[in-house]
Amino acid sequence: MINYQPVNYVLTDNVKGSRMIKMRFSRASTRYYFTALLAFSLLLTQSFAHSAPKNIKSIVNRAESPRVGTEELILPYAFSTDSMGLNLGIGTMVSGYGQEQITIGATVYGGDVSYGVGAGIWNFKIPRTERFFLSAVGFVGYYPQKKAYAGGTLNYTPAGTPIPGSNDSSNEQFLQADGSSNWWNIQLEYTLPIGATRDKGQVHYELTRGLLSSKPSGGDSWNPLESGATVATLKQFNRFETFEFEDGKLDGAVHAMSLGLLYDNTDFSRNPSYGSKQFVAISHDAAWLDSDNQWTFIEFEASKYFSFGASDWASQRILALNFWTGYSPSWKLEYNDEGGRRITNDAPYSEGATLGGFYRMRGYDNSRFHDKASIYGTAEYRYTFKNNPIEDVNWLKFLRLDWFQLVGFVEAGRVGEAYTANELLTDLKFDYGVSLRALTAGIIVRFDIAQSDEATNAWVMVDHPF
Template identity: 30%
Template sequence: MLRLLTFLLILISLPGQAKKFIEPTLEQELPDKPEFKGLPFAFHTEMLQTTVGAAGVLKHAWQPQATLFSGGFYSQNDSWAIYGGAYNYQPLSASQWLISADIMRAHYTQGFYRFVNDVDEPTFNLPERQLLSARQGFSRITLDYVLPIGAGKKGAIATLRQPSSPKDLKDIEEWLPDESGFTTLTFMPFRRYLKYDEQLATDAQITEISAGIELELNYDNRNSTTMPSQGFQVQTRYIRDFGDSRRAGYTQVEAEYSQFLSLGSNKIFQQQTIAFNMLLADTPSWNSRRNGEYQRPPNFDGVTLGGWDSLRGYDTNRFYGRSAVSYGLEYRAIPGWHPLPELPIIENYRFPWWQWVAFVDAGQISDQFNLSDLHEDMKFSFGGGIRMNIEGIITRIDYAKSSEGTQLRVIINQPF
């Protein structure tokens, strides 16, 4: 049930985006029937006021690796959010495929948004947040095809299996896709929108929509997806919004690289790791026009920096433009001292490890794809956090500081 609370925190505090909700299957788990957990809840915040809701998860939902999840809430000021998803289903005997789908809808009568009036010019420093009423949501289908090479010869379900302890991690001895790691092709049709309520919006476009398909090639040669100490991951993405009679659409490309270096263990820490990430993104269609409009994504969805995984000391999507470069460096340590499973509230949950983290982020946005420009006057943030493996879900608490203030976020998954 702690995982449900974690997801609800995401719905409440981070309405701008959503992450994939994926639950790894432990190697020793061989479930033979579905397992349901539900949780009603109530809370009070300044923005939402008194709020009630419920959430539920069905593990091993007719397939051992599959999960169904649903949650939502309604507040005193008439804000609401609902979310539902089906994850990691394997069609028939297609052992190399996994299919997931999820949908979210929300209406926040009081929410902070960066409302951009002039969509014809790049906005690197978005305006101050405004208290607006808006509806937002997304829907997507994710089709993962794991190539039958390297570790992928074991099938797609093998990508979900995770060791439960640093002691169970194996050394990475091979570095080529046909010998080691998982190579995955992902096809993801999507639709995302943000609609400002008319009575509070200005003269700009009231509804912003992004809809199209995302293609990704991912080579993952880490010794774990949740607590890697060795290996690397390379991801390339092509995102295309084809537009329609009212939207010009856009094209976006990204390349991302992550590297992990083990620092070994000692009397205090079971595992110490240096983790490095680099992201390079561009919008090739930025200066092209269609029906008189620039082919640029809405500011909530295109090339942005700031938020969960980049420049974490800034607001979500704080910087927006054509291209971006982002760097992340983390020191991660799993202590041998582990008192959390003994706490009364969570003693009945599987809680194999927790992790201490110190990190620094750097990045920049530019109106043209130029590596020199992208490395001038870079923005920085730094901070620390705690990561916890709760029943197979990585819960992340990050506290970060930048020149514009501090940010505290509670989310799921490692940033990279």
């Protein structure tokens, strides 16, 4: 949902207080626990499909149980949220089919009103190539009482009233109604023949008890020609979204392209303990097909990791820092005779200079803030326990769970109408929280709880936020 047709809409007041995502999984075999998280995260990412963490192409082998052939997993699951109620579903995943690094997954769920169907293929190495990888993923869903902190492109906001979603806006300024949210992405990646991927397009990691035991892929020196891995990405992404109000219907579409470059100079891309990452990208929608709004968005992200080594209780102690900023040069304000403002040529509220959700500003709702420009910073202290309470539980060994990690984090961010220090470095938003994470079958799963001045949110996701 990006730019809506000029029809009537309803602005709904929110109930003040915290809002938490609640979930409960079915009594399926715990052997497929991480598949449940993967399936549920696919459901959650319907609104943040383009914000997932960036990682290099790699193959992870666990010393305790080396992978042989394919892994096929299937899991019934259940979850419940405040707006969607109880939903039942099933998820499946196959990894290593035909290619060691490939993953194929799908999920379907349904509730009283809501439903969703999603499928994807990740890291398919194009035949007769060593460095080209293709991923494609899509989701079709219908949701009761969807919420969007949007409306600034619909009508003129009166002078003196904050535009919905702006830094000074109220969390009671949002659109809410039943509706659909459908998206699909296709991404082509090319691993450059330099650094750790000079000879091959993928990095191979060996883990012992979840910790890197093979040669690190980077981190000793910042030199893309000698250390780390560099990946160029070309992505085409699409979204169609509707809001079904009693007095009208809003809909909008996105058909955009994105060109990006990632340099990962960390020791272990999936769980870095030292080194750094940088990512830069430009996205553009040329108003193709049923997308009727042109926009451009530029972003830059940098992460730095510091290791404090082991201790009596920890196998790793890591300080992780992240900075992200974005700017939409096409974004403009249009004024009427009364001084009202309306936004034109803006990047999507869920795609551009946006904060809020399970990657950035986790104490706020998804896409809570959005504007022409944004700035964001966070610090995480990641404490990996030496003790693994399920390590000697025989009937749980198939989980291949190597460690638990306790994380404390703080976040700060701001959106604004101008990319200036005076605009973006004043009146910052803050939140803080804790996270419990685990490495299971080479996949990091996390449960985050974050507190802000507007809400207490809980998120279940796959992978570190950065």
